[in-house]
Amino acid sequence: LTIDKGNHRHFMLKEIYEQPIVVAQTLKSYVRRLEEEVSLPIPDFDLSAIRRVTIVACGTSFYAGMVGKYWFEQFARVPVDLDVASEFRYRAPVMEEGGLALFISQSGETADTLAALRHARSEGQKIAVVVNVPTSTMAREADLLLPTHAGPEIGVASTKAFTCQLAVLAALAANLARAKGRLDRREEKEIVRHLSEAPAAINGALAYDSAIEAMSGAIAVARDVLYLGRGTDYPLALEGALKLKEISYIHAEGYAAGEMKHGPIALIDDKVPVIVIAPTGPLFEKTVSNMQEVQARGGKVVLISDYDGIQAAGEGCMATITMPKVHPLIAPIVYAIPVQLLAYHVAVAKGTDVDQPRNLAKSVTVE
Numbered sequence: 353l354t355i356d357k358g359n360h361r362h363f364m365l366k367e368i369y370e371q372p373i374v375v376a377q378t379l380k381s382y383v384r385r386l387e388e389e390v391s392l393p394i395p396d397f398d399l400s401a402i403r404r405v406t407i408v409a410c411g412t413s414f415y416a417g418m419v420g421k422y423w424f425e426q427f428a429r430v431p432v433d434l435d436v437a438s439e440f441r442y443r444a445p446v447m448e449e450g451g452l453a454l455f456i457s458q459s460g461e462t463a464d465t466l467a468a469l470r471h472a473r474s475e476g477q478k479i480a481v482v483v484n485v486p487t488s489t490m491a492r493e494a495d496l497l498l499p500t501h502a503g504p505e506i507g508v509a510s511t512k513a514f515t516c517q518l519a520v521l522a523a524l525a526a527n528l529a530r531a532k533g534r535l536d537r538r539e540e541k542e543i544v545r546h547l548s549e550a551p552a553a554i555n556g557a558l559a560y561d562s563a564i565e566a567m568s569g570a571i572a573v574a575r576d577v578l579y580l581g582r583g584t585d586y587p588l589a590l591e592g593a594l595k596l597k598e599i600s601y602i603h604a605e606g607y608a609a610g611e612m613k614h615g616p617i618a619l620i621d622d623k624v625p626v627i628v629i630a631p632t633g634p635l636f637e638k639t640v641s642n643m644q645e646v647q648a649r650g651g652k653v654v655l656i657s658d659y660d661g662i663q664a665a666g667e668g669c670m671a672t673i674t675m676p677k678v679h680p681l682i683a684p685i686v687y688a689i690p691v692q693l694l695a696y697h698v699a700v701a702k703g704t705d706v707d708q709p710r711n712l713a714k715s716v717t718v719e
């Protein structure tokens with residue numbers, strides 16, 4: 353197997369562009385499009401008996417898990433604990449016998465996550481793993497292996513593995529909901545339909561690449577950048593900030609839009625760009641009102657929304673990024689693209705080593 357960058361300048365950009373295909377490939381294992389059913393590899397335990405889920409991961413995989421938490425709670429009504437692996441291991445977590453512990457990892461080798469997995473096993477948990485490397489240690493140690501089919505990811509900053517993880521987690525949430533009798537046939541069909549729309553919507557998002565590149569210069573000069581989102585777009589705000597930090601070395605913070613007034617609002621001036629992730633949907637108005645609080649303090653906003661959202665709230669923004677209109681279920685999958693592209697172009701503008709950022713490793717096998 354030879355892996356090259358093709359026509360792309362960096363592996364990261366190539367991997368961003370692979371997402372329509374690899375998300376579709378991943379979904380194939382979890383969604384039966386013709387039958388309009390969600391499906392999983394059959395676990396050797398009873399999904400319907402799961403009363404609590406513990407999600408543990410690191411880095412970008414952790415943020416995928418955070419989106420998963422919203423979905424498991426919303427669809428399956430199962431309580432979810434969520435932790436970064438390095439904290440989980442040492443905080444004496446309380447786990448009920450027979451709970452499901454879910455580990456998410458691109459590499460399947462991250463030392464903290466692996467140690468957390470073994471700890472959860474010793475506490476009588478069923479072990480499910482979402483991993484991209486099928487031969488990895490985590491894959492071998494799982495009771496339920498849920499592979500992502502992103503293909504080898506070379507860029508140190510994770511991109512395509514993240515969106516594939518989200519696709520698997522959405523399908524798992526739907527499966528869990530069905531097993532628990534919380535998903536009727538009509539709802540299941542709808543979920544399948546929305547998930548099946550994701551690859552085309554990602555393509556639509558990629559079409560905005562050059563517009564994102566054009567605005568990257570304005571972000572590249574910033575010292576600090578704030579990302580805001582609500583609901584499943586809150587983890588995306590965290591992921592956007594992480595991506596920017598990792599490859600452009602600009603200080604960035606992700607915040608729940610409604611929490612901004614409890615601290616970060618003190619940072620707002622015309623030198624701190626604020627990236628607002630706000631697809632239209634149930635939380636749109638609330639996020640927009642937080643955005644207006646930023647604007648009232650002279651903050652420079654980049655609004656990422658769909659056409660309707662930008663029509664409704666785009667005025668007075670420093671820039672807008674138009675996404676295809678998608679169902680809220682797949683919004684975090686689709687809106688991952690602009691935050692990845694923004695980080696990428698800012699890093700290129702700054703001349704950093706995009707694929708091999710300083711001090712970072714692709715897979716961290718030490719504590």
Ligand code: G6P
Pocket residue numbers: 410411412413456457458459460461462465508509510712713714715716
């Ligand atoms: C490193 C990488 C990140 C990744 C994290 C977790 O920090 O630089 O991109 O998200 O590890 O890796 P994993 O392989 O467990 O998903």
